[in-house]
Structures are given as structure tokens and as C-alpha cells.
Amino acid sequence: MKNEYKRTNTTVSMLNYHFVFCPRYRRKIFLIDGLEERFKESVLQICEQNQIEVLAMECHVDHVHLFLSALPKYSPADIMRIVKGNTSRVLLSEFSDILRSPTVWTRSYFVSTAGNVSSETIRRYVENQKTR
Numbered sequence: 001m002k003n004e005y006k007r008t009n010t011t012v013s014m015l016n017y018h019f020v021f022c023p024r025y026r027r028k029i030f031l032i033d034g035l036e037e038r039f040k041e042s043v044l045q046i047c048e049q050n051q052i053e054v055l056a057m058e059c060h061v062d063h064v065h066l067f068l069s070a071l072p073k074y075s076p077a078d079i080m081r082i083v084k085g086n087t088s089r090v091l092l093s094e095f096s097d098i099l100r101s102p103t104v105w106t107r108s109y110f111v112s113t114a115g116n117v118s119s120e121t122i123r124r125y126v127e128n129q130k131t132r
Contacts, residue, residue: 011072016055018122019066019080021109024101028061032098035091039064042090043083050074050082055119056126065126067114076111084109 005014023029030036036059047054047068056067070079088104114122 006069006071008071013072014069015072016067016069016114016119016122017076017079018112018114018126019068019076019083019109020063020111021080021084022063022106023104024106026062029091029099029104030059030061032095035095035098038094039087039091042087046083046086052079052082056123058126058129060129065129067119067122067126080109080111 005012030039039059040057043057043066044054046052051071052074053069054066055069056065058065066083068079074082084105091104092099092101
């Protein structure tokens with residue numbers, strides 16, 4: 001994992017965010033064949049397009065952990081709007097026969113910031129979610 005400062009013409013920053021969010025009604029959508037893989041592909045593509053680095057990502061049956069590094073031009077609310085909105089569109093279009101809802105995700109989420117010291121701890125925690 002890179003713990004490097006991101007540089008632009010006017011800023012130097014290291015903003016790491018740990019997000020946790022759930023599907024609506026806490027449905028166990030990640031048990032659906034192929035959905036988890038498609039979700040992860042979609043997140044990687046969306047984050048790459050928006051210059052957001054995915055440090056770690058894991059899905060449990062009814063929630064998602066994302067550990068991201070972003071530029072200061074994005075607030076945590078902006079990041080969630082981008083990730084949840086775009087992944088919801090992708091998943092609803094490709095799994096429309098299974099997901100019969102206007103949206104996939106709840107409006108709520110958890111976010112915490114992490115500096116250089118605790119980033120490794122959070123990364124290990126997120127990557128070990130499936131083994132719990």
C-alpha cells in the first residue's frame with residue numbers, strides 16, 4: 001500500500017477514508033452469483049475515472065468496506081454519491097431481474113478518516129472481513 005502524499009498544482013495531501021455502507025433493507029445481495037465481482041470491477045473503474053485510489057475493498061453478504069485515498073477536491077459525501085450512484089446504475093441495469101428496487105443502496109454510510117499511522121491496520125481489517 002502506498003502511503004504517499006498526493007500532489008496537485010496547489011495542494012499536497014493524504015486523505016484516506018474508510019467507508020462502510022449497506023444495500024437497502026440490508027438485503028444479502030452479495031450472495032447473488034457474479035454481483036460481487038461486477039460491483040468490484042465497477043468501483044475500480046469509477047474510482048480510476050475520478051482519481052480516487054482504492055487501497056482496499058471487500059464485500060460481506062450485506063455490506064461493503066471501502067478504504068480509499070482521494071484528493072481534497074472530493075468530500076466524503078461526494079465520494080459516496082459518485083460510488084453509490086454509479087454502482088447502483090450498473091447493478092440495476094445488469095441484474096434488473098433480481099434487484100427489483102429503484103436503488104441498490106441506503107442513503108446512510110459510515111466514514112472515518114485515517115492517517116499514515118492507522119492506514120495499514122484498516123487495510124488489514126477490510127481485507128480480512130471474509131475470514132471473520
